Amino acid sequence: MTLTPQWLDELRSRITLSTLIGRTVKITRAGREYKACCPFHNEKTPSFTINDEKGFYHCFGCGAHGDAIRWMTDQRGLSFMDAVKELAGEAGMDVPAPDPRAAKKAEAQASLRDVTQAAAEWFVQQLDSANGAPARDYLAKRGISEATRRAFGFGLAPGSRTALKEALKKFPTAMLVEAGMLISVDDKEPYDRFRGRLMIPIRDARGRVIAFGGRILGDGEPKYLNSPDTPLFDKGRTLFNIDKASPASRQTNRIIVVEGYMDVIALAEAGIADAVAPLGTALTENQLGMLWRMVPVPVLCFDGDAAGQKAAMRAATRALPLLRPGFSLAFATLPAGQDPDDLVRAKGAEGFAAILEEAQPLVERLWAHEVAAAPLTTPEERAALKTRLLAHADAIQDPDVRHHYREAFRERLDALFARARPERGPRVPWAPSGHQRGGGRRFLPDPRLQPPGAETRSIGEAGIAAPYIAALIGGLLRYPEALARHEEELSRLTIGNPADAELLAAMLDNAIAQEGLDCEGLLAILEPMKVYNRATTLLRADGMHFSFTRRLEDGEGADAARETALRDLDEYIGVLVTQPEIRARLAEATADYMRTMDDEGHARQQKLRAMDEDLTRRLAALTENSQR
Structure with a gap:
């Protein structure tokens, strides 16, 4: 598919912006423009203007700005291509078929x-x-x-x-x-x-x-x-009422998930429009992704009975591997025996809002569930609680979020059991050869072993080095088909440069919905966005010299070169996603080993070091391949 800038300009020219916006917002004429109270933030005095001649809207209060396509994506919650298709239908234009x-x-x-x-x-x-x-x-x-x-x-x-x-x-x-x-x-x-x-x-x-x-x-x-x-x-990729709840969530800055569509309808009857429901299944990864595209912390509001609470825990455990900084879930629990219909009938929208105000963060829901799951009177039962909680934390793939969950659970365990720590004398950092401490054999430190440095400790926070991210995005721009194959892995990457993070997010949002999208088509989609200049810069750059960042020349051998580039790009993505996590685990294992000096800790530290070195060799090999 090729959506050229000329084609997009023609589409915008055929749409009367004031008519489009006026369908959902009350507008009034003001000279050659229109005015309205801004639909993107609450205000009493109109500061939102629409200019049909120039084809854009602007809010002088919150800074919202855009054209007809931006209106459909920001206010209606559509993807770029869905917005283009809907506007093209109104304008009587045919969207070029991808293939x-x-x-x-x-x-x-x-x-x-x-x-x-x-x-x-x-x-x-x-x-x-x-x-x-x-x-x-x-x-x-x-x-x-x-x-x-x-x-x-x-x-x-x-x-x-x-x-x-x-x-x-x-x-x-x-x-x-x-x-x-x-x-x-x-x-x-x-x-x-x-x-x-x-x-x-x-x-x-x-x-x-x-x-x-x-x-x-x-x-x-x-x-x-x-x-x-x-x-x-596809019921696993659909949420009931998404068409109404998505624009409503932009006004309320929240999205509520209830168990069924009759619950959604009962809430709508009470004036609560930002609710959705799965369709007879537990929340899926795809549905969680849809929710997180609307708000960072959706509120799950399930019935207070046993079935409802089981559904809440299923959603919690399904979400754990997908958590990333700033994105989580909250849980509001209805009174036992009541569903949203019962509650709003008895107490109205205010009563339901009060339940939402008491919503628990995900970490609190997991803690409360596990503490109530079994007795805690013996050391073995307390150890079992710790094991269950740390298993939840270890399910989290993002190393930084995982670390904070482990710390949160440890703090709660300490408070729950009021564990008193005895005073310790000075600790000898390293035992001489042949000596023992604590009655068991201890390894001497590996000569290469040093306390974790600032670079290693900050991997999960600072993200991947900028040149590697530049090479990644440059490769994905040349081969957009890799975006769909690696959507989950790419969404887990921690990218330090906000401009690059925004560019990759835009590429994922728009390319995954488009089958057969090529480099030219992806650039055409990005052209109206502020990330476009960064995209063209990275496309021209080849500082790391990988096979997938080079421009392919037509002619004999082009197909084989393309297959090699795609294969190398797949492996490169795997290394970039895996290595920061391995290094974060290595830093944690190194710190634990320095504290305990036991056999098990040494073995774990050495295993992770070997994995990190193997990934480094694979990265170097990819560069060598490109030079052959």
């Missing part, structure tokens, strides 16, 4: 969206009909207003096995099956998946219907039924 296969896939998905949209409209008609009276009565008893029902697109699936199939007969049966609307079993005639259920559309971040949830009306199992995974719908 024939991707274009065919996009066309198939668009056709399936026609199916789900038609189904949603038909379900609404059924709910509005005379046959929908019992379902409407049920909603009224649940306290769901007409406005909320319309906003969420509630519908009704009749009890018939063929009603939807007949209503959507303009679509091929195979397409209805692929969209999850019909069930096909062996040689039997396909039949309606949803029958006798209150239907709730599930939408993507752009507000398009991609699937459904159905609640049984009357007796029957399962109580809730979701669409199966389809080319449009």
Whole structure:
């Protein structure tokens, strides 16, 4: 795909910015411009201006500034490419297809969206009909207003096995099956998946219907039924209400995660719009990533019963390996036997807000869970508690965050058990050859062993050396396909230069959503952003002389050179991600060994030293490969 600057300029010129913003913000004419109270921060006097001639908005209060595409990404929460596609649809422009296969896939998905949209409209008609009276009565008893029902697109699936199939007969049966609307079993005639259920559309971040949830009306199992995974719908990558909650979270600076979509709807009825829910599964890594793109610390608010608390702990343990500086979770616990619907009915939005105010940080939730998990009366039980807590800390991949969790747990253990430390006499740092201390054999220090220096201690904090990061980003700019393959590893890197960190984040956000994106296409996407100049600088630089930072020349051998560059880039990423963690562990092991001088500590320290040296050799080999 090639989104040239000229194409993007044409797109912006076809969009009337005041009309776009005026759909969600009350604007007033002020000469040749428009004014409004800024949607990005709370204010009473308008300081937000829109200039259609120049095609940008600006807030003199908080500094928010951008064009139509920036509005869609910052206010609507869309990715760059989703924003471009939506605006292009309004402007009557065709977005260049990335390649024939991707274009065919996009066309198939668009056709399936026609199916789900038609189904949603038909379900609404059924709910509005005379046959929908019992379902409407049920909603009224649940306290769901007409406005909320319309906003969420509630519908009704009749009890018939063929009603939807007949209503959507303009679509091929195979397409209805692929969209999850019909069930096909062996040689039997396909039949309606949803029958006798209150239907709730599930939408993507752009507000398009991609699937459904159905609640049984009357007796029957399962109580809730979701669409199966389809080319449009992956339940592990979708959050219910993401289309409404994402822009709402920009006003509240929070996002709330509840257990189910009826909880989300009950909160919306109470005026709380920034809530989402997973779809019948525990929170996945992808869903956590979606939440962290909205706010640094989402609040998980699960039921106070045993099942709800188990769900909270599953989310906590799933999040641990993904934690990084500044990004975590908080946990708000509802009273036992109550869900969000019960609480807001009894105490309103204020009562729910009070529960959120008492939310626990992740470290506190883990501590409270493990302390309550078993008795703590014997030394063995106390040791087991320590083992469980440190196992949680060791699951964290970021070395700096892991270190602080270990320290936090140790401090809490000391306070809980009120352990008194006896006074120690002066400690001899090194034992002479053949001497023993404490009754056991001790290793003499390795001649190379020195107290951990400032450079080693600060690896997790300062990040990777700038030349290595420059080479990494330069390689990724040349070979954007590596971004999708290494999304998780790259997101774990600690980058000291904020400009480089921002550039890599922008590359990850935009390239992963685009299949078949090449260097030129990635640069076109980055061009409107402030990171563009840094990207072009790194693309020209080749200070480290790796195979993946060199410009490939067309001709014989180009394909083989490209394969080598991609292979070297994959290995380089592995080294950059692994070595800082190994060095942080080595610093910790060295400090522990210097304190204890025991066999086990020495072995651990030597093993980590060997791993670090091996990684250094691999890094050097990559440079040598590029010079052959």
